[in-house]
Amino acid sequence: MDLLRNLTLKEIGLLLFSSTSSFLIYLTLKQYIRLKRYRHIPHPKTSGLFRFFTGNLNELQALKDDIGFSGLILKWFNELGPVFKVYFFGEIIVSVNGPEAVKKVTIDLDLHKNDLTYNLLAFPYSERALGTGLVTEIDKDKWKKSRALFNHAFQRNVLKTFLDEFNQKSNLLMEKLRSKADGKTMVTMFPEVNKLALDIISSVAFGFNNNSINQSENYLNKLIINLLEGINELLVDPLVQIKPNKLKMIKEFKNSLKELREFSRDHINQRIKDLENKEHVPNDILTIIIKNYDGDSFDMDDLIDQFLTFFIAGQETTANSLAFAILELGRNPESFLKLREEVDKYIGFRNYISLDDLANLDYTSCVFKETLRKYPPAPEFSRKTHKEIEINGVKIPANTWLMCSPYISGHNPEYFPEPEEFKPERFLKESEFSKKNLINSYTFFPFSLGPRNCIGQNFAKIEAKIFLAKFVQNFDIRLDESQSYGQKELLTLRPKDGCRVYLSQRSF
Numbered sequence: 474m475d476l477l478r479n480l481t482l483k484e485i486g487l488l489l490f491s492s493t494s495s496f497l498i499y500l501t502l503k504q505y506i507r508l509k510r511y512r513h514i515p516h517p518k519t520s521g522l523f524r525f526f527t528g529n530l531n532e533l534q535a536l537k538d539d540i541g542f543s544g545l546i547l548k549w550f551n552e553l554g555p556v557f558k559v560y561f562f563g564e565i566i567v568s569v570n571g572p573e574a575v576k577k578v579t580i581d582l583d584l585h586k587n588d589l590t591y592n593l594l595a596f597p598y599s600e601r602a603l604g605t606g607l608v609t610e611i612d613k614d615k616w617k618k619s620r621a622l623f624n625h626a627f628q629r630n631v632l633k634t635f636l637d638e639f640n641q642k643s644n645l646l647m648e649k650l651r652s653k654a655d656g657k658t659m660v661t662m663f664p665e666v667n668k669l670a671l672d673i674i675s676s677v678a679f680g681f682n683n684n685s686i687n688q689s690e691n692y693l694n695k696l697i698i699n700l701l702e703g704i705n706e707l708l709v710d711p712l713v714q715i716k717p718n719k720l721k722m723i724k725e726f727k728n729s730l731k732e733l734r735e736f737s738r739d740h741i742n743q744r745i746k747d748l749e750n751k752e753h754v755p756n757d758i759l760t761i762i763i764k765n766y767d768g769d770s771f772d773m774d775d776l777i778d779q780f781l782t783f784f785i786a787g788q789e790t791t792a793n794s795l796a797f798a799i800l801e802l803g804r805n806p807e808s809f810l811k812l813r814e815e816v817d818k819y820i821g822f823r824n825y826i827s828l829d830d831l832a833n834l835d836y837t838s839c840v841f842k843e844t845l846r847k848y849p850p851a852p853e854f855s856r857k858t859h860k861e862i863e864i865n866g867v868k869i870p871a872n873t874w875l876m877c878s879p880y881i882s883g884h885n886p887e888y889f890p891e892p893e894e895f896k897p898e899r900f901l902k903e904s905e906f907s908k909k910n911l912i913n914s915y916t917f918f919p920f921s922l923g924p925r926n927c928i929g930q931n932f933a934k935i936e937a938k939i940f941l942a943k944f945v946q947n948f949d950i951r952l953d954e955s956q957s958y959g960q961k962e963l964l965t966l967r968p969k970d971g972c973r974v975y976l977s978q979r980s981f
């Protein structure tokens with residue numbers, strides 16, 4: 474301090490100037506060295522005065538509302554080829570595409586998840602949200618233990634026992650929609666299927682009747698929406714935490730998270746108590762988890778992480794795909810009629826759909842798959858290299874953030890000609906694409922692949938097929954022509970205007 478006190482203003486200015494210059498030189502050198510490691514990997518054109526630092530930030534921001542991140546990287550894939558990088562400030566993402574790359578990343582090398590991406594879900598705004606739940610656990614050994622526990626609960630023969638719940642909740646939604654099926658009342662499908670998905674996961678996984686289908690605003694539904702909105706904001710705007718006009722949203726996010734965690738804690742505690750007291754409990758996923766838990770005592774925060782993870786992973790993704798499916802069926806009446814023909818043949822007017830019935834619904838499966846191809850709800854997922862690897866002959870340095878995209882693959886005309894067309898037939902076993910093996914696990918992977926694939930995929934397939942079958946059994950649809958048929962990418966990919974339809978009771 475004494476030294477500073479003896480300096481003149483001019484000397485202090487010079488000192489500040491030289492330390493700022495040194496800092497800038499340091500940043501420039503650091504960025505130069507970082508980018509040099511990736512020099513051989515092409516990237517989209519950068520723009521702006523500070524583009525050496527900001528990289529592709531301008532393009533990422535300008536296009537995020539228009540075609541979304543997935544649309545943007547698809548454009549870059551078409552321009553730059555299967556391996557390319559995108560960068561902004563210190564972050565470099567390498568997008569790797571094509572069957573060989575996807576197999577290598579997800580199966581052969583079974584790379585770790587990228588901590589930076591998943592931390593946004595795990596600990597947004599420095600709060601514990603999904604924490605060390607199954608989606609966000611980075612530590613492989615810990616993840617393996619949890620996954621083994623959950624695998625029990627997601628086996629087909631266990632899910633089969635919940636078929637009543639899947640049917641009952643879908644019937645409830647049909648009943649509600651019937652009350653609006655006058656051909657004149659506009660129905661936005663996304664919130665409806667969102668509540669359906671929430672009520673199904675609440676009942677099948679956690680044994681309680683949430684009953685949001687019949688409520689205009691549901692307590693849990695609202696809390697989850699607030700939670701997801703907060704995380705979305707953080708994803709699209711890293712500076713959100715210092716913006717005064719976002720303070721209210723952040724406060725609401727934190728309150729909702731707190732309430733959700735308290736709700737989960739109470740529910741889990743009650744179940745543990747009931748099990749200890751040998752009370753009658755539902756044989757749901759929570760009971761299976763508690764019974765198979767092999768720790769000495771329960772780590773409550775860990776269980777809450779899992780509880781929230783299943784609520785969120787089990788709701789958003791399926792709901793988005795169901796809303797997109799209705800939108801596409803509305804735009805493609807011939808697919809709608811084919812679907813109905815199949816349902817009429819195998820189900821008729823029965824309002825209970827069994828597992829055997831589901832096995833017959835081949836075209837229904839194709840409709841669901843085609844929807845997931847065109848609009849994978851999780852359009853990208855991230856991994857991290859721990860040592861240098863080679864993909865498609867391109868060397869990728871250690872500690873690189875890698876990205877695989879079911880969206881890019883699903884829109885590649887090499888495997889899916891006329892990718893913008895909705896053609897469920899391409900997934901029929903006898904289709905030329907199936908015969909040529911153009912559609913396989915490495916070209917169509919909306920549930921990801923390898924050990925960290927989606928544990929809920931059978932769950933989602935059952936839910937989707939039952940809903941679609943019941944929907945065409947009951948209704949004719951007309952789309953609201955004024956809506957956008959575009960997509961909106963937040964945490965997941967969803968229909969931009971939520972899928973607006975006019976329903977009528979089915980005519981014969």
Ligand code: HEM
Nearest residue numbers: 607608786787790791851854919920921925927928929933
């Ligand atoms: C159409 C519906 C669904 C799609 C497209 C989907 C997609 C995915 C994808 C791509 C992943 C990998 C994510 C990553 O690597 O970051 C994933 C993981 C996961 N999904 Fe799904 N999902 C769906 C439905 C569900 C449902 C219904 C549940 C629960 C009932 C669920 C629970 C999970 C969980 C817990 C994980 C993490 C698995 C692990 O890392 O071990 N998902 N899902």
